[in-house]
Amino acid sequence: MSTFAKTLIDQLKDIVGADYVLTDKLDLALYESDAETLDIAVPDLVVLPASIEQTQAVVRLLSAANIPMTARGAGTGLSGGSTCVHGGASLVFTRMSRVLAVDPYERVAHVQVGATNVSVSKAANKYGLYFAPDPSSQIASTIGGNIAENAGGPHTLKYGMTTHHVLALRGVDSRGEIVEFGGFGRGGVDLTSLMVGSEGTLFLVQEALLRLTARASRVETLLAYFPTVGQCGQAVSDIVAQGVIPAAMEMIDKLTLNAVEDYLKLGLNREAAALLIIELDGDGIDAAHAIVQNCLEANQVISVNWAKDEAERMRIWKARKLSFGALGRIAPHGYVLDGVIPRSRLAEAIDGIAKIGERFGLTIANVYHAGDGNLHPCMLYHRENLDEVKRVMMAGKEILSLCVALGGTLSGEHGIGIEKVEEMQTLLSGDDLAFMGQIKEAFDRDGLFNPGKLLPSLKRCGESGARPLIRHTISAC
Ligand SMILES: Cc1cc2nc3c(=O)[nH]c(=O)nc-3n(C[C@H](O)[C@H](O)[C@H](O)COP(=O)(O)OP(=O)(O)OC[C@H]3O[C@@H](n4cnc5c(N)ncnc54)[C@H](O)[C@@H]3O)c2cc1C
Numbered sequence: 001m002s003t004f005a006k007t008l009i010d011q012l013k014d015i016v017g018a019d020y021v022l023t024d025k026l027d028l029a030l031y032e033s034d035a036e037t038l039d040i041a042v043p044d045l046v047v048l049p050a051s052i053e054q055t056q057a058v059v060r061l062l063s064a065a066n067i068p069m070t071a072r073g074a075g076t077g078l079s080g081g082s083t084c085v086h087g088g089a090s091l092v093f094t095r096m097s098r099v100l101a102v103d104p105y106e107r108v109a110h111v112q113v114g115a116t117n118v119s120v121s122k123a124a125n126k127y128g129l130y131f132a133p134d135p136s137s138q139i140a141s142t143i144g145g146n147i148a149e150n151a152g153g154p155h156t157l158k159y160g161m162t163t164h165h166v167l168a169l170r171g172v173d174s175r176g177e178i179v180e181f182g183g184f185g186r187g188g189v190d191l192t193s194l195m196v197g198s199e200g201t202l203f204l205v206q207e208a209l210l211r212l213t214a215r216a217s218r219v220e221t222l223l224a225y226f227p228t229v230g231q232c233g234q235a236v237s238d239i240v241a242q243g244v245i246p247a248a249m250e251m252i253d254k255l256t257l258n259a260v261e262d263y264l265k266l267g268l269n270r271e272a273a274a275l276l277i278i279e280l281d282g283d284g285i286d287a288a289h290a291i292v293q294n295c296l297e298a299n300q301v302i303s304v305n306w307a308k309d310e311a312e313r314m315r316i317w318k319a320r321k322l323s324f325g326a327l328g329r330i331a332p333h334g335y336v337l338d339g340v341i342p343r344s345r346l347a348e349a350i351d352g353i354a355k356i357g358e359r360f361g362l363t364i365a366n367v368y369h370a371g372d373g374n375l376h377p378c379m380l381y382h383r384e385n386l387d388e389v390k391r392v393m394m395a396g397k398e399i400l401s402l403c404v405a406l407g408g409t410l411s412g413e414h415g416i417g418i419e420k421v422e423e424m425q426t427l428l429s430g431d432d433l434a435f436m437g438q439i440k441e442a443f444d445r446d447g448l449f450n451p452g453k454l455l456p457s458l459k460r461c462g463e464s465g466a467r468p469l470i471r472h473t474i475s476a477c
Pocket residue numbers: 034035070071072073074075076077078080081082093113134135136137140141142143144145146147148149150151152153154199200201203204205206324325413414450
């Protein structure tokens with residue numbers, strides 16, 4: 001076991017129940033990382049509270065003992081956000097998984113933070129409502145993780161990110177006090193959107209009031225193939241320039257397309273350089289239909305297939321939603337990046353990423369939320385091949401630099417976490433970072449909530465308390 005005094009462990013067990021404090025080496029190993037597996041740091045203990053009151057008591061105890069606390073939902077994050085890089089406690093909220101109420105008149109859902117994204121839509125479905133943010137991980141990922149990362153998804157293009165759908169938050173601060181924002185609070189400055197996307201560094205979300213969206217009366221989905229990625233990217237830009245905002249525009253490249261076909265046998269065109277999925281919904285579909293078709297044809301589309309029924313629509317979406325899983329057939333590990341570029345520079349970015357891949361001798365698969373310029377190049381690798389890991393990390397840095405140089409940014413939806421924390425210095429000025437540090441300090445004076453994430457430390461990693469990660473040995477901090 002650990003460096004922690006037995007009395008502390010016993011006190012934690014008294015609060016949450018003996019089965020919900022984990023200190024066994026094997027149990028702890030399950031919490032060594034999120035889905036970004038380049039950064040591994042085993043926590044010293046795992047605590048699973050079942051209520052806001054239990055979380056309060058746990059935080060008071062750990063805070064008094066000066067123990068770092070890192071919130072965790074389902075652990076599907078892709079930037080190492082819930083990895084305990086400073087050790088300490090992993091606070092896991094999956095026991096708090098209830099949708100407490102759905103109000104169809106106000107079109108809101110009141111949920112506990114460990115509810116999965118999809119469970120909110122399931123609960124609202126009987127009223128013709130749903131929770132619009134739809135990360136591809138929605139079957140597993142929790143509302144807490146979605147809020148902390150400001151998650152997006154294929155339909156973000158039209159419906160916005162998580163932040164556009166959060167009306168109120170209730171949580172616990174680092175002193176163990178309950179804090180409320182937005183509609184749960186009593187007025188004053190509304191800090192709700194400051195909290196969304198704060199990656200567990202400011203407070204622990206426990207409950208949320210979420211905006212629900214009415215299901216569109218009509219939805220049409222198409223699948224199109226292109227001879228080049230550039231032509232596909234140009235078609236995407238043309239559609240938006242013509243004034244049509246589809247509900248989604250998703251693109252996958254040839255390598256991914258073939259991995260999906262190997263896996264699912266959907267009858268995809270293996271020869272195409274790019275596959276584009278477009279979804280139209282709501283009013284005005286007929287007018288949009290014609291504009292989209294024209295833009296596709298103007299860019300030498302190979303073929304266009306409008307889904308004839310719901311079953312065909314679902315098949316098309318399956319190809320996209322299972323694309324990262326399908327890549328597991330090519331290599332055991334994949335490092336998924338999350339750069340953003342202006343949509344109009346898609347073709348340049350794609351070309352640049354291919355050149356970086358060639359230079360580092362890496363296989364890079366590409367899946368894009370093409371409509372909003374959010375790129376997910378996935379570098380495939382074998383973790384035991386340290387030379388390959390090193391090249392993956394160096395190529396990752398170059399790809400993110402390329403996105404920034406093209407006028408974009410470091411993250412569209414996966415957050416900064418530990419993965420991109422050092423790159424923050426390339427994006428923001430010292431003044432900006434210092435200001436953000438002051439915000440962190442205002443909410444978490446002792447820096448106990450998710451240390452090492454989002455904001456770079458002025459200390460070198462050997463001095464900061466961070467455990468040695470693969471990335472530290474490669475970048476030499
Ligand atoms: C196959 C796959 C597909 C994905 N697709 C998408 C996608 O389309 N769009 C997208 O945005 N993301 C996607 N992701 C990334 C990931 O699913 C999201 O970031 C998701 O929001 C994380 O939720 P989680 O419950 O797994 O959170 P975790 O990974 O457990 O935690 C994520 C962050 O949230 C913090 N956190 C968790 N709970 C709380 C809380 N209660 N209070 C405060 N902070 C908290 C953690 O400290 C951490 O910083 C994908 C991941 C995978 C593996």
